Amino acid sequence: MVEHRPLSDIIAYAILTLGIFIVAFPVYLALIASTHDAATVVGGRMPLSPGDQMLENYYRAVFVGGARTSREPVAQMLINSFISAFGIALGKIFISMLSAYAVVYFRFPFRKTAFWIIFVTLMLPVEVRIYPTYKVVADLKMLDTYAGLILPLIASATGTLLFRQFFMTIPEELLEASRIDGAGPFRFFWDTLLPLSVTTIAALFVIQFIYGWNQYLWPLLITTQDSMQTIVIGIKKMLYTTDELAEWQLAMATAILAMLPPVAVVVFMQRLFVRGLVETEK
Amino acid sequence: MANVTLRNVRKTYAGGFEAIKGIDFDVGDGQFCVLVGPSGCGKSTLLRMVAGLETITGGEIDIGGRVVNQIEPADRDIAMVFQNYALYPHMTVYNNMAYGLRNRRMAEAEIKTRVEEAARILELGTMLDRKPRQLSGGQRQRVAMGRAIVRQPKVFLFDEPLSNLDAKLRIAMRVEIRKLQRRLSTTSIYVTHDQLEAMTLADILVVMNGGQVEQIGNPLEIYQKPATTFVASFIGAPPMNLMPLRSDEIKSQLAGDARANEAGILGIRPEDFVITSETVSGGVALGLTVEAIERVGAETFVYGTRQHEVQGVAATPGELPPGEIIVRIPGAVGPAIGERIRAVAASDKLHLFTADGRKRVG
Numbered sequence: 150m151v152e153h154r155p156l157s158d159i160i161a162y163a164i165l166t167l168g169i170f171i172v173a174f175p176v177y178l179a180l181i182a183s184t185h186d187a188a189t190v191v192g193g194r195m196p197l198s199p200g201d202q203m204l205e206n207y208y209r210a211v212f213v214g215g216a217r218t219s220r221e222p223v224a225q226m227l228i229n230s231f232i233s234a235f236g237i238a239l240g241k242i243f244i245s246m247l248s249a250y251a252v253v254y255f256r257f258p259f260r261k262t263a264f265w266i267i268f269v270t271l272m273l274p275v276e277v278r279i280y281p282t283y284k285v286v287a288d289l290k291m292l293d294t295y296a297g298l299i300l301p302l303i304a305s306a307t308g309t310l311l312f313r314q315f316f317m318t319i320p321e322e323l324l325e326a327s328r329i330d331g332a333g334p335f336r337f338f339w340d341t342l343l344p345l346s347v348t349t350i351a352a353l354f355v356i357q358f359i360y361g362w363n364q365y366l367w368p369l370l371i372t373t374q375d376s377m378q379t380i381v382i383g384i385k386k387m388l389y390t391t392d393e394l395a396e397w398q399l400a401m402a403t404a405i406l407a408m409l410p411p412v413a414v415v416v417f418m419q420r421l422f423v424r425g426l427v428e429t430e431k
Numbered sequence: 432m433a434n435v436t437l438r439n440v441r442k443t444y445a446g447g448f449e450a451i452k453g454i455d456f457d458v459g460d461g462q463f464c465v466l467v468g469p470s471g472c473g474k475s476t477l478l479r480m481v482a483g484l485e486t487i488t489g490g491e492i493d494i495g496g497r498v499v500n501q502i503e504p505a506d507r508d509i510a511m512v513f514q515n516y517a518l519y520p521h522m523t524v525y526n527n528m529a530y531g532l533r534n535r536r537m538a539e540a541e542i543k544t545r546v547e548e549a550a551r552i553l554e555l556g557t558m559l560d561r562k563p564r565q566l567s568g569g570q571r572q573r574v575a576m577g578r579a580i581v582r583q584p585k586v587f588l589f590d591e592p593l594s595n596l597d598a599k600l601r602i603a604m605r606v607e608i609r610k611l612q613r614r615l616s617t618t619s620i621y622v623t624h625d626q627l628e629a630m631t632l633a634d635i636l637v638v639m640n641g642g643q644v645e646q647i648g649n650p651l652e653i654y655q656k657p658a659t660t661f662v663a664s665f666i667g668a669p670p671m672n673l674m675p676l677r678s679d680e681i682k683s684q685l686a687g688d689a690r691a692n693e694a695g696i697l698g699i700r701p702e703d704f705v706i707t708s709e710t711v712s713g714g715v716a717l718g719l720t721v722e723a724i725e726r727v728g729a730e731t732f733v734y735g736t737r738q739h740e741v742q743g744v745a746a747t748p749g750e751l752p753p754g755e756i757i758v759r760i761p762g763a764v765g766p767a768i769g770e771r772i773r774a775v776a777a778s779d780k781l782h783l784f785t786a787d788g789r790k791r792v793g
Contacts, residue, residue, distance in 0.1 A: 325504075325513070326511070326517040326518075328503070328504045328505060329482065329484075329505060330505065330534055331506075331534035331535055332530075332534050340519075344521040345520065345521055
């Protein structure tokens, strides 16, 4: 039993509040900066209260684009980021579920070897294999395409491992009951394995969507046209300017916008996730 | 409706381990066959081989006149009830039962009729829309049975279906399974390690040990004339008292008995003893010191030690420690702890086995 004393409660809450403050303050500052005009932000004395330029700034960021810097409106970048993050997350789930299904449920020669080869790729992230990957994508004429943004990133050992562990907790009898009920490998996958995996899929989707959304190096390498750039690169481009003042208020508005989709995904998927944890099925 | 015939069925695993060492038996149409044995004896493996979930490495399994060695489980026309029920957790009770039928492309109207009929028989009518996790253990058990019934298969296979239930429910479900099987008269094979379940359910009882059949037959026959010491100690609770014939105390008493020449082990069931000072001609009398008493109301179990120190016979599951004897007497009155008693068994109550316990001699 933990004894409840008013003093210890106050201290605990104070520490928690301090933690929230440390995490939330930069975000708050970005939000405030996105509501002032350029002069106020650059002036060096950033106010801590919202300004009156919010609509103007967000409108410009989303639809017009920084006149002198990024050249492309954020709307297009958001779409690009969303397509590639969504594609990466779905692609990873698809590939890793199928490979885990093969590794767990099928007996074929070199099954263990296949699993270990997948496992070893954990040690080969994009950064390590970036030159050959670039070469392959370039030869396939996939530079400046969504396929080029997505495909090289979807092979996932993490996802395969996660699904493998999950599949191994599903009782063998369920497979056997399916076999007796006349369900072949495809039916078993579709009718039983997939519905049972919903919470695992949700968890993996959250992780991989954010992974895809935050990609920087790979999109930077393979996109050359402004119309294909992702929002993470867009923010970066807004800040590095030659002979110009960076439009900080627009960059901050873009940063806030860039945060929203991952936050939305976490908030929405969390409900599924928690439901999966509460209603334990066996 | 179908016979199930096993001919010299063998199972050897890749590592060379021989799980099933050549088994032959035949289950007649509509009969209830129970495979019983200690854990690891191969009974579940054998059932799974009949189901098609394990490959058969030797011999033949024949269901309804068709050798099924190479046939997929779904095409063997069998239905199986699993120990942990193996219900699809994400499907409703209705869909759990309907799934196998839908995979066979049966018309939805026919499926509905069959599922509703099964639900009526099993009293699941109000639960068709629930998910398995909303059901109690006994209800899940019924759904698992329902899933088997709706298929109207040639053979039901049960893999220890009652072992996850509590004692009271287990007895109730045992009776229900038996009634249901009689009513549908579907050939059934049932695996259990519980000898009481085996005795009460079986038309044919197959006692297995170490991948081999020890004895096949009617449960009462097996109880009355166990073929080996293994069967003798496995079937019946408390187990049969087994003692070596080497000790002079017993040997001298059996001097006139022709069977005793071949025999090495004597077995006497606890209920076949009478505590008396009279001498029974041709029988055996044992002098015991009472060590413990269990009174369960209708009967009393007396645990005694033989006064002559003896060496143990081959250890088999359920066997008593060497020199210990259980006597079952009706009623609640009996001797006191520490008392010396004389337990007598008549000559026709004696079971005699060869010294290795593998053969009954009388």
